[in-house]
Amino acid sequence: MNTASFFEKLWDTYSEKTPSAQKVKTLLQKEGNTVYNDHIAIRTFNDPRTNISVIAKPFLAMGYEAKGEYHFEAKKLYAKHFEHPTDSNAPKIFISELLLDQFSEDLQRHIKETLDSVSPSVFSDDELILKGRVWDTPSYKTYTALQEESEYAAWMYVNGFCSNHFTVDVNKLETFTTLSEVNEFLKQHGFKMNTSGGEIKGNAEQFLEQSSILADIIPVQFAEGVYNITSCYYEFAFRHKKNNGELFTGFIANSADKIFESTDMNLQK
Numbered sequence: 001m002n003t004a005s006f007f008e009k010l011w012d013t014y015s016e017k018t019p020s021a022q023k024v025k026t027l028l029q030k031e032g033n034t035v036y037n038d039h040i041a042i043r044t045f046n047d048p049r050t051n052i053s054v055i056a057k058p059f060l061a062m063g064y065e066a067k068g069e070y071h072f073e074a075k076k077l078y079a080k081h082f083e084h085p086t087d088s089n090a091p092k093i094f095i096s097e098l099l100l101d102q103f104s105e106d107l108q109r110h111i112k113e114t115l116d117s118v119s120p121s122v123f124s125d126d127e128l129i130l131k132g133r134v135w136d137t138p139s140y141k142t143y144t145a146l147q148e149e150s151e152y153a154a155w156m157y158v159n160g161f162c163s164n165h166f167t168v169d170v171n172k173l174e175t176f177t178t179l180s181e182v183n184e185f186l187k188q189h190g191f192k193m194n195t196s197g198g199e200i201k202g203n204a205e206q207f208l209e210q211s212s213i214l215a216d217i218i219p220v221q222f223a224e225g226v227y228n229i230t231s232c233y234y235e236f237a238f239r240h241k242k243n244n245g246e247l248f249t250g251f252i253a254n255s256a257d258k259i260f261e262s263t264d265m266n267l268q269k
Contacts, residue, residue, distance in 0.1 A: 003062050007091075009130050010040065014163040018232040020191065020216050021166060025234075027189060028168070031175045037091035038169035038237040039081070039251075042129060043156055046097040047115055049123040052080055055161070058126050059093050067092075068250045072257050075152060076102040081251055091167075094251060096260075098152050107149050110142055114157060133160030140222035143229070151264050158220055158229060165212065165262070167235040171247070179209045179238040186213060194233070197258030207240040207248030210255050215263040233262040 015022045025035050044050050056066070064082040071078055076099045084090035100108050114135050115123075122134050138158050147154035155164075168182070176182050179200055183193060191213045193199050201210045215230040239247045 006058065006062075006127075006130070007040075010163050011166065013130060013132060014166060014232055017159075017162075017218055018165075018216050018234065020213060021232070021234040024168075024186065024191065024213070027185075028173065031185075033173045033175055036089055036169040036172045038167040038171075038235075038239070039092035039094050040166055041094040041096070041164045041235075042162075043152060043159075043164045044095065044097050044161070045111060045115070045153075045156065046078065046099050046101075047111070049115060049120070050097075050128075050161075052078075052095045052097050054123065055095050055129055056080075056082060056093070058129065061126065062090075064090075064093060070096075070251060070253045070256065072096075072253060072260075075257060075260060076150070077152065077260075079251075079256070083249060092249065094256075098150065098156065103149055103153070107146060107153060110146060110157070111153065129161050129163075131160070132162050133158065135160070137221060137223050140224045140227055143222065152260065155230070155263050159231065163232065165233050165235050165259075167210075167237050170236050170238040179211055179236060182236050183211050194259065194262040196261045196264075197255070201255035201258050202252050204240045206252050206255075207242055208250075208252055208255065209238045209240075210252075210259055211236050212259055212262045230263045235259060235262075 028035050042055055044055050059082050064084050066080055067083050068081050077096045079096035082093040100111055117135050143154050143158060146157055170179055170182055194212045194214055199211055202208045212233050212235040215233040217228050218231045219226050219228050242248050
């Protein structure tokens with residue numbers, strides 16, 4: 001699969017379970033904007049079968065290079081981001097992994113049993129990130145047990161391997177000049193923002209401002225029946241120039257920590 005087809009498939013899978021993303025993109029386009037992706041975020045576990053190195057394989061094959069590293073102590077996550085060295089319109093890739101060994105034995109057991117139920121050949125496929133949930137129908141009981149310890153683990157258990165969010169590159173929008181303008185536009189059209197840590201995370205002094213709408217809630221088939229839970233969300237990023245005149249291309253851990261919460265069921269209440 002070529003690069004364009006790969007990203008198109010990644011978007012199709014994401015937007016299918018995130019109707020709000022396509023609605024927002026269409027609204028921005030109707031305003032006269034071309035929508036570029038600042039970055040695409042992906043979640044995984046630090047199990048050697050599924051860790052960052054595994055998920056990064058197709059992007060490295062496209063010529064992407066590893067850049068920043070990030071630590072999220074409260075959520076027990078580690079992350080890296082990747083950039084394409086020559087294509088300025090290629091989205092950055094942000095991959096985070098849950099540090100399983102820092103959780104309870106019960107959580108570790110649930111995740112190990114889930115991964116063990118899958119043929120090893122599935123994890124060795126370079127297009128794993130396009131496959132979604134590769135294990136059997138999830139249990140709602142297990143989902144709620146995982147959620148008590150880690151919303152991230154519960155989300156992964158249900159959604160599997162896919163993009164957690166795409167991100168609009170606000171700098172490249174033609175009819176908006178600030179992230180605040182974008183946020184107001186979204187609210188006027190009925191979208192709910194993630195206000196954890198403030199509606200806008202980060203500031204000009206940190207060279208990055210981010211916001212996001214709350215994740216969509218969709219019906220999911222569990223072993224016990226159908227339940228409505230969060231899927232994915234759409235993010236918006238505005239980057240500022242560093243002292244050398246170049247746009248900042250990294251990420252701010254404290255801001256990303258709050259953006260992660262866009263899938264938190266508790267924020268939907």
